[in-house]
Every structure is written in C-alpha cells, then in structure tokens.
Amino acid sequence: MLTTALTDYGWNDRFQADFEPFTAQGLIPGRIVVQQRGGYRLLTQDGEIDARASGVLLKTAADEDRPTAGDWVAVEARPGETWALVHHVLPRKTAFIRKASGPRGGAQVVAANVDVAFLVASMNADLNLRRLERYLATAYESGAEPVVVLTKADLTGDPAAVVAEVEAIAFGAPVLAVSSKTGLGLDAVAQRLPPGKTAVLLGSSGAGKSTLLNAVAGEEKMATGEIREDDARGRHTTTHRELVRLPSGGLILDTPGMRELGLWDADAGVAAAFEDVEALAAACRFSDCSHAREPGCAVRAAIQAGELPEERLRAYEKLQAELAFERRKEDPRAAQENRKLWASRHKAARAWIKQKRGGPEA
Ligand SMILES: Nc1nc2c(ncn2[C@@H]2O[C@H](COP(=O)(O)OP(=O)(O)O)[C@@H](O)[C@H]2O)c(=O)[nH]1
Ligand SMILES: [Mg+2]
Ligand SMILES: [Zn+2]
Missing domain, CATH: 2.40.50.140 (Nucleic acid-binding proteins)
Structure with a gap:
C-alpha cells in the first residue's frame, strides 16, 4: 500500500x-x-x-x-x-522536544519525524550564541541533523565573520548564510531537502523562517511579519505549524517562534553540542573535576591559553545545571545524590585550598 x-x-x-x-x-x-x-x-x-x-x-x-x-x-x-x-x-523516527513553558512544564514535541532541523537566527543585532547552543543541544537530542541558518545576510556588512563566529560554537553542524531578499544561500538550503526528506524551521519569532520557506518554495505559502523597529524582534505572524511540500519534493515544516526553549531530558544533546568542553573535561586530572580550582584541570588550562572562551564553559554549566534541576524535580534520590556530590566537592575544594596555603586548618 x-x-x-x-x-x-x-x-x-x-x-x-x-x-x-x-x-x-x-x-x-x-x-x-x-x-x-x-x-x-x-x-x-x-x-x-x-x-x-x-x-x-x-x-x-x-x-x-x-x-x-x-x-x-x-x-x-x-x-x-x-x-x-x-x-x-506511530513510533517517531526523530522528535524535537522542549520543556513546555508555563507552570506545569511537561514535555512538548515541537516537530516529529524530521530529518533536518534548520536552526534559524537572524544575522542582525538579535543574534544570540547562547540561544543557538540551546537549540543545537535540543536538535542533537532529537536525532535530526542540525543545520544553522543565519538569515538576513543582506543586512550585515561581513556575513563571513558572523558565520565564523557561529561555527566556533556549532560543532559538526554546518552554518549557512542566507538572504531571502537577494537569494544568497537559498540553493544550499534547498540542497538539503531532497524528495521525501523533512526539515523543520526553528528559531525566534522574526528570524525570517516563513520568509525563507516562501523563498525556497518559490511562492507565498506562509504569511510573514514586519519587525517592530524598536527592539528588532518580530511578532508571532505564524500561529500554527505547517508542513509544506516544495517543488523539489522536499518537505519543510514552519513553526511559530518560541519565546523560550527549555531543555527536556537532553543530556546527550548537551554533550554533543559541547563536544569541545566535554573533550577537555575528559583530560582533567580528577574525573569529577568542577573546573574551578582543582589542580590538573584541562578546561581551565584551555581557558587560560585562550583556546576555550570562558562564556562557553559558563553556558555549558548553565545547561548542565538546568538538566540536573529537572532531574531532581522528578527523582528525590537524585536530589540526595546531588547534595552528597556538592558536599564532597566542597570538601575537596577546602582540602585543596588548605594544601595550597600550606597552613593549618582555620
Ligand atoms: N532584509 C531582510 N529581511 C528579511 C529577510 N528574511 C526575512 N526578513 C524580514 O524579517 C521579518 C520577519 O520575517 P518572518 O519570515 O515573518 O519571520 P518568522 O517569524 O521567523 O517567520 C519580515 O519583515 C521579513 O520581511 C532577509 O533575508 N533579509
Ligand atoms: Mg513565521
Ligand atoms: Zn577540570
């Protein structure tokens, strides 16, 4: 059939x-x-x-x-x-899942059975690397292939510089610069959509998702919105999710912008999105190194050598803390383990400080 x-x-x-x-x-x-x-x-x-x-x-x-x-x-x-x-x-091939906003905060599947996740961000003043890291972690967790799409290249003097900046945080994910106005990069987007393959457009409201879809489709499939001049943000012109079949045979799913993207059970996704930090951490002397003051910390050494931006470690820690917080809410035993872990870390840190000072315990 x-x-x-x-x-x-x-x-x-x-x-x-x-x-x-x-x-x-x-x-x-x-x-x-x-x-x-x-x-x-x-x-x-x-x-x-x-x-x-x-x-x-x-x-x-x-x-x-x-x-x-x-x-x-x-x-x-x-x-x-x-x-x-x-x-x-039916059982899903892939699923892009976020923590629903609001007090109940359950899992919300944003898109199912997508092969490619286009993580769309505008090259203008609104570009936020930390938000992109969050999208990348969720995309890696989803099982779809993440592709970062930087829109509105026509509004930037040096698109290549912005691409390079994003490439530094987007491990393994291709970064495309596009302009739906001039047509730049649209071929590269279309190339990732062969017949029967499904892609989803994800990103903030006003990033240019619907405009990109229309440009790739070659006709006005989706309504698009004007940006408010004061804060460079768009309004939610797209209020529903719609899967559109392109002339090339590929399928592309437009979504409304997400105000926040809460992580849902995305440990593996965070690890994949922060491959650089994880690789360094594996070389720390202590397997439970907190990358604070421990001796033989490869992460701090890389930061000091200018090889890893400090913000990158902070972002990683923030997402890790968010995942741990969600886990504790669900699992009281994990909450207890966590207290034990921090107690032992504090003890190790005190011992290290004492050893460094060489003095008697205060
Ligand atoms: N200059 C320029 N403006 C764009 C481009 N793509 C989208 N826009 C504008 O950005 C605004 C928001 O676009 P829209 O597609 O509705 O964003 P969405 O909320 O992500 O679907 C609209 O005013 C578009 O005309 C682009 O490549 N260049
Ligand atoms: Mg839209
Ligand atoms: Zn370390």
Missing part, C-alpha cells in the same frame, strides 16, 4: 510495518501536515482531511505521545462527518 501520495510525504517501510496492526481495525495512515488550536489537517492516501485526537488518546497519552506536526498517525476516516479521529501515533 505504498501509495505515491504517502511516500511523497516521507512514508516508508518502517512506518508501514508499525502501521500494520491498525489495518485490521479499519484505520488508515495519515501525516499531520497542519497543527493548530482547533485540530489537525492530515495528508492521507485519499487526500487531505481534517481531524482531531480521539478522547481516549488525549486521556491516556503522556504529553510527549500526543499527536504533533510531522507525526504519522492511525486515523478513523468517518465518511460524512466533519472530523476524522486520530487514534494512534
């Missing part, structure tokens, strides 16, 4: 195998191409249909298992009814 319409949207043998049990229940496969407040729009073998999640699915699914843009789902078509019903979400 590998119908062309579905394969055009990324359907493959693996999804087919995962879907098999639902065939007997009379369900059909579909991909969520639009996600908005009122529900979903799905692409199925019979064309596009509107749908909502079934009551049972909403009641039983954990936050991260709820249907989201890019998901492949098992649907009950219900001819004659306005809404089809989504009963199951």
Whole structure:
C-alpha cells in the first residue's frame, strides 16, 4: 500500500510495518501536515482531511505521545462527518522536544519525524550564541541533523565573520548564510531537502523562517511579519505549524517562534553540542573535576591559553545545571545524590585550598 501520495510525504517501510496492526481495525495512515488550536489537517492516501485526537488518546497519552506536526498517525476516516479521529501515533523516527513553558512544564514535541532541523537566527543585532547552543543541544537530542541558518545576510556588512563566529560554537553542524531578499544561500538550503526528506524551521519569532520557506518554495505559502523597529524582534505572524511540500519534493515544516526553549531530558544533546568542553573535561586530572580550582584541570588550562572562551564553559554549566534541576524535580534520590556530590566537592575544594596555603586548618 505504498501509495505515491504517502511516500511523497516521507512514508516508508518502517512506518508501514508499525502501521500494520491498525489495518485490521479499519484505520488508515495519515501525516499531520497542519497543527493548530482547533485540530489537525492530515495528508492521507485519499487526500487531505481534517481531524482531531480521539478522547481516549488525549486521556491516556503522556504529553510527549500526543499527536504533533510531522507525526504519522492511525486515523478513523468517518465518511460524512466533519472530523476524522486520530487514534494512534506511530513510533517517531526523530522528535524535537522542549520543556513546555508555563507552570506545569511537561514535555512538548515541537516537530516529529524530521530529518533536518534548520536552526534559524537572524544575522542582525538579535543574534544570540547562547540561544543557538540551546537549540543545537535540543536538535542533537532529537536525532535530526542540525543545520544553522543565519538569515538576513543582506543586512550585515561581513556575513563571513558572523558565520565564523557561529561555527566556533556549532560543532559538526554546518552554518549557512542566507538572504531571502537577494537569494544568497537559498540553493544550499534547498540542497538539503531532497524528495521525501523533512526539515523543520526553528528559531525566534522574526528570524525570517516563513520568509525563507516562501523563498525556497518559490511562492507565498506562509504569511510573514514586519519587525517592530524598536527592539528588532518580530511578532508571532505564524500561529500554527505547517508542513509544506516544495517543488523539489522536499518537505519543510514552519513553526511559530518560541519565546523560550527549555531543555527536556537532553543530556546527550548537551554533550554533543559541547563536544569541545566535554573533550577537555575528559583530560582533567580528577574525573569529577568542577573546573574551578582543582589542580590538573584541562578546561581551565584551555581557558587560560585562550583556546576555550570562558562564556562557553559558563553556558555549558548553565545547561548542565538546568538538566540536573529537572532531574531532581522528578527523582528525590537524585536530589540526595546531588547534595552528597556538592558536599564532597566542597570538601575537596577546602582540602585543596588548605594544601595550597600550606597552613593549618582555620
Ligand atoms: N532584509 C531582510 N529581511 C528579511 C529577510 N528574511 C526575512 N526578513 C524580514 O524579517 C521579518 C520577519 O520575517 P518572518 O519570515 O515573518 O519571520 P518568522 O517569524 O521567523 O517567520 C519580515 O519583515 C521579513 O520581511 C532577509 O533575508 N533579509
Ligand atoms: Mg513565521
Ligand atoms: Zn577540570
């Protein structure tokens, strides 16, 4: 049943195998191409249909298992009814997950089954390396390939310098300079979108995501917004998530800007995004080195030698602390371990200071 319409949207043998049990229940496969407040729009073998999640699915699914843009789902078509019903979400190939903002703060899947995560930031005054590091960590954790896209190259005197600055923090991830106004770099973006591959556009509001999508698509698929002059930030012109099929056959998912990107269970992602710090830390004399005052600290040595920017270590520590905080909230035993760890670190630090002073204990 590998119908062309579905394969055009990324359907493959693996999804087919995962879907098999639902065939007997009379369900059909579909991909969520639009996600908005009122529900979903799905692409199925019979064309596009509107749908909502079934009551049972909403009641039983954990936050991260709820249907989201890019998901492949098992649907009950219900001819004659306005809404089809989504009963199951097929296992995801990749998932870009953030901690939902707000007091409850559960996991929120921003995009599912994406091959490439375009991390979009404007080259203008708003460029924030620390925010990009956060996006990179989440992208590495997602399983998608991160690509940094620096937009509005036409507004910068020296785009190559900005690219170099970002390359220094983007380990292994390509960094592209683009301008949707002049067309610079659009080919490089399109090249990463061969038929059936899915990319997601992620980044702050006003970064130029929707404009980039329109430029690559060659037509006005998404509404774009004017930037407020006072703070160089955009408004949320895009309020829904939409997967658009490009003339080249690639698929690209536009998202509204995210005000904050809280890390969700992203240890491996942070490690990948800070490969430089992790490699140095592995060479510290003590395996639990806090890179503060311990002897034989390779991280501090690199900072002193000008090989590692101090802000880079601070950013790494900040994200690590954030992950540890989330873990403690979930796991009281981890909270206790953490207190023990700090107690032993303080003890080690006191011993080291004492040894350095050579004096008796105060
Ligand atoms: N000069 C210039 N402006 C751009 C470029 N790309 C986007 N913009 C402008 O930036 C503003 C926000 O763009 P939009 O695509 O809506 O951002 P989004 O919120 O990330 O989707 C709009 O006024 C665009 O015209 C670019 O390459 N060059
Ligand atoms: Mg937009
Ligand atoms: Zn160290």
